[in-house]
Amino acid sequence: MPNLVDWIKKISFAEIGKGLGLTFKHLFVKPITNQYPHQKRNLPDGYRGVIVHLRYDDMTEKCVGCALCEAACPSHCITVVSAEREDMPQKRYAKQYILDVTKCVFCGFCVQACPVDALASSKEYEMATGNKRSLIMDKEMMLALGDKYFPSRQKRPKYTEERLAFFNQVKEEGFPTAKKGAA
Numbered sequence: 001m002p003n004l005v006d007w008i009k010k011i012s013f014a015e016i017g018k019g020l021g022l023t024f025k026h027l028f029v030k031p032i033t034n035q036y037p038h039q040k041r042n043l044p045d046g047y048r049g050v051i052v053h054l055r056y057d058d059m060t061e062k063c064v065g066c067a068l069c070e071a072a073c074p075s076h077c078i079t080v081v082s083a084e085r086e087d088m089p090q091k092r093y094a095k096q097y098i099l100d101v102t103k104c105v106f107c108g109f110c111v112q113a114c115p116v117d118a119l120a121s122s123k124e125y126e127m128a129t130g131n132k133r134s135l136i137m138d139k140e141m142m143l144a145l146g147d148k149y150f151p152s153r154q155k156r157p158k159y160t161e162e163r164l165a166f167f168n169q170v171k172e173e174g175f176p177t178a179k180k181g182a183a
């Protein structure tokens with residue numbers, strides 16, 4: 001049996017009035033909608049957008065064609081064709097590097113896997129297109145995006161980084177004797 005208060009609420013439509021009041025209140029709240037594409041959000045530094053290739057400060061590419069990124073990628077969207085450098089025998093580079101952005105889940109595993117920090121997550125996200133083929137990126141496209149998003153480049157290391165020595169990318173003139181065997 002409804003009590004008197006419930007009965008009054010029912011006949012006065014109090015609940016409806018309360019709901020309308022809440023809606024009305026939002027007319028005066030400052031809107032938080034961004035008017036994209038005229039207004040864009042400031043993305044956080046850790047944002048993981050399209051993967052790009054990086055260069056050293058002498059503009060040489062960092063990638064040594066080891067294909068560890070290809071192995072680490074859970075979506076199988078990276079293809080690396082490695083080759084030996086003609087000017088530097090036994091030193092390798094990525095003759096071909098293909099990234100299929102349509103399959104990428106932007107997890108960043110490839111960035112973590114790269115032993116020479118040749119990859120990075122950019123803030124590029126505006127990739128919408130009617131042509132899916134344009135989303136298959138080669139190394140040149142990735143380097144160009146890297147130049148755009150990472151204009152300050154790391155100095156090319158010489159004998160300081162053991163892991164780079166391992167990948168034979170440190171310097172042409174040869175390593176100190178102790179490192180020669182390891183490299």
Ligand code: SF4
Nearest residue numbers: 073104105107108110
């Ligand atoms: S971000 Fe993830 S899915 Fe995309 S290429 Fe790298 S490892 Fe593959």
Ligand code: SF4
Nearest residue numbers: 063064066067069114
């Ligand atoms: S892991 Fe790094 S160095 Fe190796 S192929 Fe991939 S991008 Fe190049």
